Amino acid sequence: MNIILSIDYEIFGDGSGCMDSCMVKPLDNILNLCSQYGALLSIFAETMEISAFQASNLRKSEADLVCQQLQQASKEGHDVQLHLHPQWQDASFSQGQLNPLDSNKWRIANLDIDEQTQLIKTGKEWLENLIRPVCADYQCVAFRAGGWCIQPSHSIIQSLQENNIAIDSTVAPGAKNNSRADWFNFSKAPQMAYWKVDTDVLEPALNGIYELPITTSKIGILNHLGIILDRMTNDLPPHGCEGSYSIPGVNESRLFSKLKKLSNLGHVMLDISTMPANALIKITENWQRKFPDDPDVTAVAIGHTKNFSTRSALEFEKYLDWAVQQNHQFTTYQQWLKKH
Numbered sequence: 658m659n660i661i662l663s664i665d666y667e668i669f670g671d672g673s674g675c676m677d678s679c680m681v682k683p684l685d686n687i688l689n690l691c692s693q694y695g696a697l698l699s700i701f702a703e704t705m706e707i708s709a710f711q712a713s714n715l716r717k718s719e720a721d722l723v724c725q726q727l728q729q730a731s732k733e734g735h736d737v738q739l740h741l742h743p744q745w746q747d748a749s750f751s752q753g754q755l756n757p758l759d760s761n762k763w764r765i766a767n768l769d770i771d772e773q774t775q776l777i778k779t780g781k782e783w784l785e786n787l788i789r790p791v792c793a794d795y796q797c798v799a800f801r802a803g804g805w806c807i808q809p810s811h812s813i814i815q816s817l818q819e820n821n822i823a824i825d826s827t828v829a830p831g832a833k834n835n836s837r838a839d840w841f842n843f844s845k846a847p848q849m850a851y852w853k854v855d856t857d858v859l860e861p862a863l864n865g866i867y868e869l870p871i872t873t874s875k876i877g878i879l880n881h882l883g884i885i886l887d888r889m890t891n892d893l894p895p896h897g898c899e900g901s902y903s904i905p906g907v908n909e910s911r912l913f914s915k916l917k918k919l920s921n922l923g924h925v926m927l928d929i930s931t932m933p934a935n936a937l938i939k940i941t942e943n944w945q946r947k948f949p950d951d952p953d954v955t956a957v958a959i960g961h962t963k964n965f966s967t968r969s970a971l972e973f974e975k976y977l978d979w980a981v982q983q984n985h986q987f988t989t990y991q992q993w994l995k996k997h
């Protein structure tokens with residue numbers, strides 16, 4: 658089977674964290690592991706924050722390192738694709754300090770179609786301008802919505818089509834988040850390895866762009882609980898990467914956020930930052946077993962640089978080692994598209 662290793666490349670959604678510790682260093686770590694095992698990475702770069710940093714006098718150097726890293730990774734055959742968190746629109750700095758982001762724009766799906774189309778166009782052009790000087794045939798072909806907030810998806814799909822983006826890779830079948838401020842609900846996703854969409858990301862269509870979903874699986878509730886508890890007690894974020902997962906202005910009770918986590922218990926993504934190797938292997942095998950008639954099936958792993966810890970690196974290495982032994986092929990969105 659094929660494996661796409663995707664990683665969301667960004668600081669925290671409220672603007673906390675710094676690019677060096679939450680992006681550049683952990684990505685270096687991941688890229689080193691990938692090169693040891695001949696694996697390719699697909700980096701979903703959140704272009705709005707990088708260009709906001711680029712435009713600021715005092716923080717520009719952080720963005721410069723990010724851009725160099727994306728160019729270098731592309732030269733080595735890794736893929737870079739588009740990830741957007743619209744709260745970064747109009748981001749500004751005062752004496753090097755980021756001013757509060759616009760949390761009304763947290764969900765790209767809540768924006769109107771003109772704004773969506775413009776953001777996607779700007780992000781795609783930004784990536785192509787960055788990567789083409791080092792990889793002449795580079796194309797931005799894939800998209801993942803920030804915080805998985807792609808629903809309702811009609812207008813976003815239209816905006817992606819207008820911008821010649823051929824793949825969305827946001828849907829994580831079975832996953833859901835009930836908070837009003839950043840909801841998504843993929844519980845009705847089709848049981849397919851990929852499908853085409855033209856109005857609703859969960860509705861297979863004859864024409865349109867591809868939905869290439871993030872691989873998910875059911876695991877035992879106790880097993881999942883064990884993984885969460887183990888991570889809470891034994892794991893630390895990447896060195897120097899500190900930030901907050903909360904949405905500014907949204908007060909969610911601790912009880913509600915705990916219940917939210919429990920409602921997803923037993924259902925996991927193929928997440929290379931948070932899952933131990935044995936779970937990653939199980940989730941990948943379950944995915945393969947779901948599609949016995951497709952020997953060429955592709956599993957899409959996800960991860961985040963900002964929570965890719967020393968521990969994640971150890972587990973990711975074991976997973977890579979297993980994948981190589983199984984003769985699974987690492988691929989990227991650009992390569993996948995050429996075959997479909």
Ligand SMILES: [Zn+2]
Nearest residue numbers: 665667803804
């Ligand atoms: Zn993100």
